[in-house]
Amino acid sequence: MGTILDGKALAKLKADKLKEKVKILKEKGINPLFCVINIGENPASQVYIRSKGRLAKKIGIEQKLYQLPTNTQESEVAELIKKLNADPSVDGMMIQLPVPEQINITNLMEIIDPSKDVDGLTPANSGRLWQGHHFVEPATPDGIIALIDHYQIDLEGKNVVVIGRSDIVGKPIAALALERNATVTILHSKTQNPEFYLKHADVIISAVGQANLIKADMIKEGAVIVDVGINHVDGHLVGDVDFDDVKNKAGWITPVPGGVGPLTVEFLMEQVVKLARRRNDRK
Numbered sequence: 691m692g693t694i695l696d697g698k699a700l701a702k703l704k705a706d707k708l709k710e711k712v713k714i715l716k717e718k719g720i721n722p723l724f725c726v727i728n729i730g731e732n733p734a735s736q737v738y739i740r741s742k743g744r745l746a747k748k749i750g751i752e753q754k755l756y757q758l759p760t761n762t763q764e765s766e767v768a769e770l771i772k773k774l775n776a777d778p779s780v781d782g783m784m785i786q787l788p789v790p791e792q793i794n795i796t797n798l799m800e801i802i803d804p805s806k807d808v809d810g811l812t813p814a815n816s817g818r819l820w821q822g823h824h825f826v827e828p829a830t831p832d833g834i835i836a837l838i839d840h841y842q843i844d845l846e847g848k849n850v851v852v853i854g855r856s857d858i859v860g861k862p863i864a865a866l867a868l869e870r871n872a873t874v875t876i877l878h879s880k881t882q883n884p885e886f887y888l889k890h891a892d893v894i895i896s897a898v899g900q901a902n903l904i905k906a907d908m909i910k911e912g913a914v915i916v917d918v919g920i921n922h923v924d925g926h927l928v929g930d931v932d933f934d935d936v937k938n939k940a941g942w943i944t945p946v947p948g949g950v951g952p953l954t955v956e957f958l959m960e961q962v963v964k965l966a967r968r969r970n971d972r973k
């Protein structure tokens with residue numbers, strides 16, 4: 691059986707270190723505060739927000755929730771963002787995804803102050819990422835790289851196949867893998883013959899949200915399998931990978947739950963602390 695990439699354990703390790711850092715910041719009078727803007731009543735979002743709130747509290751970060759009704763107009767969210775941009779007590783903000791259909795998230799990303807961009811999704815920060823000049827990165831890709839580094843997996847020259855092209859996972863993890871000198875391929879819903887790419891992949895990163903998408907017969911023996919999928923099937927949380935089928939053929943594999951998910955939440959906190967420190971350094 692392949693080695694389990696234990697995201698939960700690494701997240702715990704990192705959270706304990708971050709807590710120490712926050713303690714030192716607080717002694718200097720810096721109290722990291724980030725705001726979550728949630729529009730509508732998506733049940734999954736409420737679970738994530740609670741889990742972020744729990745970790746924030748444990749680390750010593752303050753999370754403030756702005757809960758807006760489903761029918762909120764984009765202009766109203768824009769006003770809130772501008773208010774938070776201008777508020778010196780706010781270190782960071784994020785808009786919980788998904789948002790209702792009347793809201794254009796790309797427009798809103800143009801407004802968030804890049805120095806308060808916890809998700810790293812503003813055009814400035816996403817551009818910086820592709821240019822190798824890091825400021826903040828989206829948390830999930832950051833978590834994946836931390837996990838790969840922790841298990842000393844070298845990406846140089848490897849065929850890394852990313853499935854999914856979202857702004858929050860697919861595109862930024864492709865940028866980070868490219869930066870590590872991998873040969874990167876992004877597969878998506880219009881890709882012809884995805885099996886071809888998967889068979890030649892040394893590393894597969896799946897972020898589509900489709901249970902049992904990846905089976906053992908699609909992968910190369912010894913491949914690294916990173917499962918970013920979050921799917922609810924019969925009351926259970928599963929990823930995109932058929933874990934029991936794939937685990938014996940993979941060299942390394944992330945479980946769901948306990949893989950990438952806990953690292954995502956941990957890295958959001960890392961970004962908040964990073965932003966808080968930077969803002970204070972500029973004072």
Ligand SMILES: Nc1nc(=O)c2c([nH]1)NC[C@@H]1CN(c3ccc(C(=O)N[C@@H](CCC(=O)O)C(=O)O)cc3)C=[N+]21
Binds near residue numbers: 737741788
């Ligand atoms: N602006 C924005 N930024 C995000 O980073 C963001 C978002 N919106 N919207 C939704 C996705 C999804 N996401 C997850 C966070 C934690 C777990 C997580 O902790 N998962 C646990 C299990 C949690 C459970 O049991 O439900 C695990 O995999 O072990 C998963 C997924 C962040 N996202």
